[in-house]
Amino acid sequence: MRAGAAAAVCRYLGIRLGQALIALFGVTTAVFFALRLSGDPAQLLAPQGASQADIAALRHQLGLDAPVWRQYLDYLGNLLHGDLGYSYVQHEPALTLITQRIPYTVNLALAALVLSAVLGVGAGMVMALNRGRWPERVLTPLVLVGQAMPAFWTGILLILVFSVTFNLLPSTGFNGFDSLILPAVTLASLSAATIARMTRGAVLEQLDRDYIRTARSKGAGTARLVTRHLARNISIPILTVLALEVANLLGGSVVTELIFAWPGIGQLTVQSVDGRDFPLIQAIVLLAAVVYIAVNFVTDIAYAVLDPRVTTTGKAAGP
Amino acid sequence: MNDMLLDVRDLRVSFGPGKDAVTGLTLRARRGETVALVGESGCGKTLSALALAGLQPREAAVSGSAELGGVQLLGRTERQLRRIRGNLVSMVFQDASTALNPLMTVGAQIEEVMAIHGTHDRRARRKRSVELLAAVGVPDAANRARSHPHQLSGGMRQRVMIAIALAGSPDLVIADEPTTALDVTVQAQVLALLRESTRDAAVLFITHDMGVVAEIADQVVVMYAGTVVESGPIAEVLERPHHPYTAALLASVPDPDVPQAGELPTIPGRVPPLGERDAGCPFRDRCPKSQDRCRERPPLGPVAGGESAVACWYPEHGEGSSRTVEEATR
Structure with a gap:
């Protein structure tokens, strides 16, 4: 009886953890792609009057010139290592x-x-x-x-x-x-x-x-x-x-x-x-x-x- | 007359002009006696019962007199009522699955009565609540006291309700349809328990079920549309109902000895709702015997050659019904 209850609690916790991971995955994915649709950070980050070449170089530096699926896989890979990435603006880890x-x-x-x-x-x-x-x-x-x-x-x-x-x-x-x-x-x-x-x-x-x-x-x-x-x-x-x-x-x-x-x-x-x-x-x-x-x-x-x-x-x- | 423990005279409950829900309930009960208050839904029986414990809705006005062992129950302040409830007057409600607090152990709910009425020793309360549970027939009472209501069956929950009602050793137990929500077999057990456990109290038993009345009551008071239409000793009322309404109620109880041809008789029509009641006999629209005179309200008066009282201009004298109490009980 006791053991059965403990097993039930463990199963419940397992299910909840699984649900949480699925929810987190959904959220990160949605936000990742929605952001890519919102505009180009390089345009904003580049100083006034910067040339197209400068902006392209900046985009390359930020890794934004890679295909989106590539960026996404990199992001997920880093996430699994606990790396949330660097802030483009403040040049410090986001974490x-x-x-x-x-x-x-x-x-x-x-x-x-x-x-x-x-x-x-x-x-x-x-x-x-x-x-x-x-x-x-x-x-x-x-x-x-x-x-x-x-x-x-x-x-x-x-x-x-x-x-x-x-x-x-x-x-x-x-x-x-x-x-x-x-x-x-x-x-x-x-x-x-x-x-x-x-x-x-x-x-x-x-x-x-x-x-x-x-x-x-x-x-x-x-x-x-x-x-x-x-x-x-x-x-x-x-x-x-x-x-x-x-x-x-x-x-x-x-x-x-x-x-x-x-x-x-x-x-x-x-x-x-x-x-x-x-x-x-x-x-x-x-x-x-x-x-x-x-x-x-x-x-x-x-x-x-x-x-x-x-x-x-x-x-x-x-x- | 003063050996009466409960003496209710002319109890009235009103929700305002023209909205008189109970218009003159009179009943008496000795210690150990059970008075059944019978009637259809909406006839004012539950409201009368709540009024005796001061639990009527806030907007209801109560008048009349209700003495319990010489103590007036009506017109009390909330503070005084708190000392009466649970202690002198206790209640058993219809559906124990909603009438018990779902988040409190049943033991704690029994103990609460004692805590309110001055048993400060926690261990004594606990001991007594387990004793009460055992007394009302809950097996393994010590463990069951730690259960929550949802862990008990319907019959067990109603036994807990009864234990709560008994915890303060009250003089009056008001049971409002206590067995309506139960299976028939469980109903019989709970009725027997209620009967045994209230030997030292008067019981006001509210029901619409004439079969239950026959099983438990000593006296019967039949209410219709807020007023008493007939009252008397159980044997007399069941054997020779004088009021057409009582007779109709009895006729709608199936008799297992007589094979029923066709449908069970019912009473056509409905109880006139509040606001549609006039000065005449309230039953006249549904009454097979009604005549012009019924537009005048018949007083509740004694019947010739019996102990009953009836409020009817054309009372039946029992010639229509030949069934005895025993037959009706079965």
């Missing part, structure tokens, strides 16, 4: 450039995530448990506004108020905790609104369930209903939303990082796309794909831990 940026993006992502999870889940709970009363009437428009405001506008507004008018917080760059606040709030406002709406919906849906009525028939009060019964039952839908948000945030938030000149992956993405820096773009996309797959995998494991009805074989346990 080095990315790893320098990762801590900043992770910092920002975690701050935004904690903020949006706490605010979102809290607001959603309060709204659902006070349906039709004043707390819901106050929070509903706030959530709507949060969801309707795009990051570039929220960000500029926050800079205007807290940096320009009151001069309380720095508006750009990274100099310690203070400079984390505005970008984190900007990022979190959108996520928090999404999470709040999701949480509200999940709580309302669960409140209608029969088991809640059973708990009330035992004499349970609101505090017990929330902590003992609702919390775990809504954790699964909330986890699903959170996982998506985490993956988004870790992939680098382009708009927010640009507004606050945040030295993270998002900013690097914009730079690399601007310069048609193929190896760097490919590396960033690969990283984002790995993050998505990893987050999904962790989420699946969390489902199985939270909900005893979920089994690794995908079948519901029998009676």
Whole structure:
């Protein structure tokens, strides 16, 4: 029995790993060919007024004059050796450039995530448990506004108020905790609104369930209903939303990082796309794909831990 | 009259003017007695039961009186109700597959009643929950207590529900169609269990199944469109139904001894929905005996030569039905 379960888990992990590899292969291939259709990096890299011969020489130097299938095989071969290529523009390994940026993006992502999870889940709970009363009437428009405001506008507004008018917080760059606040709030406002709406919906849906009525028939009060019964039952839908948000945030938030000149992956993405820096773009996309797959995998494991009805074989346990 | 443990008088539940869902439910039960509340869906029986535990929908207004051992159950604040529920009044719901928390072990769900009502010693709670599980006939109770609901069969889950209802040693157990979701054989076991395990309580048993009524009830209260049309001791009501509705309900239960020619009789029409009820007898549109006088609501009054009460201008006197309780039970 024990051994059987272990074997089932191993098989499950094997299948998931296979799926992940297929997904990564698909992503790298798609990005590789899409980039080759997007234009010629040599044209951009060559100095103003360079001759056709100079540009051709540059193209040869970058290996872009080889047939596309040849370039593709080289790229895959290098990838298998862990070589993500050199940046055309910055003349450094793409991997080095990315790893320098990762801590900043992770910092920002975690701050935004904690903020949006706490605010979102809290607001959603309060709204659902006070349906039709004043707390819901106050929070509903706030959530709507949060969801309707795009990051570039929220960000500029926050800079205007807290940096320009009151001069309380720095508006750009990274100099310690203070400079984390505005970008984190900007990022979190959108996520928090999404999470709040999701949480509200999940709580309302669960409140209608029969088991809640059973708990009330035992004499349970609101505090017990929330902590003992609702919390775990809504954790699964909330986890699903959170996982998506985490993956988004870790992939680098382009708009927010640009507004606050945040030295993270998002900013690097914009730079690399601007310069048609193929190896760097490919590396960033690969990283984002790995993050998505990893987050999904962790989420699946969390489902199985939270909900005893979920089994690794995908079948519901029998009676 | 004061040996009555449960004394419900003129219970009314309304969703606003013209939307009176329950219009005067009166019933009494002694300790150890089971009162069956019978009627079609939509007749207000579940709503009445929920109202007794203060679990009616927020927008419903409840009035009347319901005393349990001298304690008034109606008009209580939520805080007071929390001390009553699970402790004095407990409930067994219809479908245990949805009425149990899917993510909590069944042991924990039984223990919760004790945790709410003041058993702070965790080990004592655990011990008692295993005892309760064993008492309701769950084999290997100590291990089963650690199972989640989806790991148990439907019958076992309903036994768990009953264990939850018994955990607070309540005076009143309200069972709302507790066997409807079960196989017939399992249904019989659960009914027997419910009967045995509630000797010290009054039981309000809600059902639409006359066969189940015959098996478990001491008293029967027949509801129709929010009002009581007939009530009385089981033997009398089943043997000599006075109200045409009761008679029709009994006629629609198949009798295995009498081969059925053609289709089983049904009651044509439907229960008038909320808002379409008037001041007359609510059953008159479906009643074979209805006359002009039925436009006036008949009061619930005692029948001649019996203990029952009936709300009908033209009650039957049993001449139409010759079946005994025993026959109806089978």
